[in-house]
């Protein structure tokens with residue numbers, strides 16, 4: 001059972017390594033880890049990741065949403081291994097061969113380096129996308145069916161879990177079993193704005209629905225007091 005204070009990965013969506021590190025240090029003990037993604041990586045790169053994580057005892061979720069031909073994604077996985085990510089994201093739309101190549105590259109690199117293998121998570125349908133958004137890119141099946149199709153593909157291709165919205169957690173948990181990691185953004189406490197998120201639930205409802213970890217950004221990082229906001233979420237989860 002994951003304790004409430006370790007259930008959340010806080011999304012540090014900033015281009016500034018000093019700001020990301022300072023907030024990570026303040027939130028230690030109230031969140032389970034940090035997520036650094038495209039906004040950060042495009043601005044600060046691997047050196048920026050190291051500037052944040054050096055000496056920080058918090059798991060890193062490196063959210064690059066890799067999506068390319070198998071050889072290129074395998075190379076990208078090898079390139080980020082020295083950053084010691086606990087989780088890395090890929091887009092399941094890249095297909096089974098891409099995901100399998102990534103899984104093989106992660107396992108081989110971890111064995112060669114003598115380090116733990118990062119867990120690979122397949123991004124399914126972005127939580128910012130509605131049924132209409134999905135139709136606009138040529139997918140005519142319901143969102144839940146598209147997520148289930150992509151999650152099945154990820155599972156078969158050797159992913160350790162998927163990124164999905166809270167709306168899909170219950171179905172995926174039943175379908176893929178208790179050990180498949182569901183990393184779940186689209187989390188909004190009742191006191192937080194939805195922003196651009198379209199498929200959302202509260203922290204407690206998402207965990208009840210089957211989420212393994214919660215990914216939460218602006219409700220914490222945009223709060224007047226991020227530590228107090230993170231603690232409110234811990235309290236909600238502990239209730």
Ligand SMILES: O=C(O)c1cc(=O)[nH]c(=O)n1[C@@H]1O[C@H](COP(=O)(O)O)[C@@H](O)[C@H]1O
Nearest residue numbers: 011063125126127163185186215216217218
């Ligand atoms: O892969 C992700 O983490 C992700 C997938 C997804 O479908 N939706 C989604 O919001 N995310 C990320 O989760 C975080 C959510 O941030 P907030 O909307 O500020 O809570 C952002 O860093 C997104 O990049």
